[in-house]
Amino acid sequence: MNKPVQIKRDENIDYNIQKYIKPEYVYIPLENKNGVVYKHLVKEGDYIYKGQVVAVNEGINFPIHSSVSGYATMGNNKIIDDGKKVKCIVIKNDFKEKYQKSKLSVKEKYTKQDFIDALRENGITGLGGSDFPTFLKYNIDKPKCLIVNAVECEPFVSCDKVVIHNYSDCILEAIDMIMEIMGIPRAIIGLKENNLDSINSFKKYLGTYPKIKLGFVKDAYPNGWERNLVRELLDIEYDKYPTEQGIIVSNVSTIYAIYEMFKYNRPLTERIITITGTGIKNRRNVKVKIGATISEIIANLDGYNNLKNPIFIAGGPMMGNSLPVDDVIITKDLNAVLVIEDDFEKNLPCIKCGKCIEVCPAGIYPVFIMNNGNNIDKLKELKPGKCIECGLCSFICPSKIEVREFVRMAKVKVSDR
Ligand code: SF4
Ligand code: SF4
Incomplete structure (x- = not known):
């Protein structure tokens, strides 16, 4: 088995969440990084409510919602986090945050089927970077264990830690509700053994939830990878997906999104992302609207430091994609944006070191x-x-x-x- 690697980290975390939830326009891409294409359901000039379904993945009837209210225009192309330029629905924000009336009632009790339907209808996807529809994961018989992935092993990325610091009580409440609805007998929150801030945030409230335990992995990359995590915490291997073994793995920010779904019965239209790197004047975690542009958000955070050859990395430095420009839109799977000097030596020959x-x-x-x-x-x-x-x-x-x-x-x- 290959050994995870120790990587130098920037762990100076500001736990305050800055909000930038008033973009002038939002861009809803009609294709995601996995090549899934969405059919648009609105046309130019339509008035769009916040939370309204504007496009759908017809194969699995999985909707995409607007994160603002305002008027739709069509046909603009924008870059998404893997560098692809894709067609988008554009909505000009009227800053009224108007919801459709049907989206204003909260459900008191969920059956398992209600829960799965709610995950689908509210567009909940894996916020750790997978963009995988969460309802597909939870649609299994007799789950044995829920693993909450709070390892966040990429350097510089801290949005999960910030979500834990601010909402550990809500996360525990959501895990407890999910266990009850799904009949899951145990849950483990996976954390790095040296992430004391997050460990202590959970320990404050853990006493109320005897079926939820903390589990620890070494601070090495890629110990947050689902397969490593399941192996380390449960000593179980699987072929393609952990659900084969009755295990559901959800990222901790996804669990917080589920908490908000329980509480407000509203679609996932905002997320917290890390904006950092030597090129950023004001490095922090920001709550943003899905569909806003990175350029507008960074401008709102006091802009850039002067770098000779800046590169923008969508995602963390290990798994992220470097992009030539900042005109990139926020998608649900985008957890970080890193702006650094491009001073890497490149194109030396392979020395066959193995x-x-x-x-x-x-x-x-x-x-x-x-x-x-x-x-x-x-x-x-x-x-x-x-x-x-x-x-x-x-x-x-x-x-x-x-x-x-x-x-x-x-x-x-x-x-x-
Ligand atoms: S990027 Fe792919 S090929 Fe490279 S180390 Fe990771 S899994 Fe292996
Ligand atoms: S074998 Fe070549 S490509 Fe692989 S790490 Fe060594 S120098 Fe790089």
């Missing part, structure tokens, strides 16, 4: 995949599809080669056949 193979948690051979990019038969044998895009191969490479990008390209080539 370090990328040593660290790869998926147990594949990144350097071989890179060197066989045009040999489809060989690529199929090397299984690039198992890559979880953790970025460790690029991080560890002494020649500073972006090995992960070669593996990603290979993944696409093989999946196309």
Whole structure:
């Protein structure tokens, strides 16, 4: 088994949450980073309520909602967090935050089916970066354990820690409600063993919830990866998904979104993201509307420091994507934006040290995949599809080669056949 890697961290966290929830426009993308396409349900000139369904993934009847009220225009293309330019519905905010009347009643009691329907209808997805519809995870028989992933192992990213610091009581209440509704006998909140702030935030309220325990992993990357977490906490392996073993894994910010759903019965239209890096004047965690642009949010945070060659990284430094510009929209899966100086040495030749193979948690051979990019038969044998895009191969490479990008390209080539 490959060993997780120790990575230097920036752990100076400001736990106050700044709000920037008044963007002038929001952009609702009609495609996500996983290639899922949404059908738009509104047309230019329509008045849109906050929380109104504006597009749908028809395959699974999964809706996307507007995060503001205002008037719709169509056809603008914007960049999403994987660098793709996609068509968006654009809504000009009228700053009235008008909800449809049907969205103003709160449900007192949920059956399991009500809960699954509510997760779908309110558009709850994995906020840890997966963008996976949460209702699909919870739609299983006799779940044995709920693991709440609060490991947040990427350096610089602190939005989960900030959510825990401010809302640990709400998170515990939501876990308890989910266990009751779903009949789950036990829950474990997975944390890094040295994350004392989060541990203490939970310990303050944990006494009321005897079926919820804390579980600890070492502070190393990628210990927040679902497979590592399940192995470390329960000593269980699975093939594709933990649900095969009756285990549901949800990110801690997703659990907080479920808490808000229980409390307000309203769709997920806002999230907290980390905005940080040497290029940012005022580094912090910000509550933002889904569909707002990063450029507008950063301008509202006092703007940029002067850097020679700034790069924008959507997501953390390990798994994120570097982007040439800041005109990128906030999607539910975007947990961080990092702005740093692009002073990396690049394009040195591979010295065949094998370090990328040593660290790869998926147990594949990144350097071989890179060197066989045009040999489809060989690529199929090397299984690039198992890559979880953790970025460790690029991080560890002494020649500073972006090995992960070669593996990603290979993944696409093989999946196309
Ligand atoms: S990015 Fe993919 S290939 Fe590279 S170390 Fe992570 S899992 Fe392995
Ligand atoms: S870590 Fe970099 S230099 Fe070493 S084998 Fe992999 S690609 Fe080559």
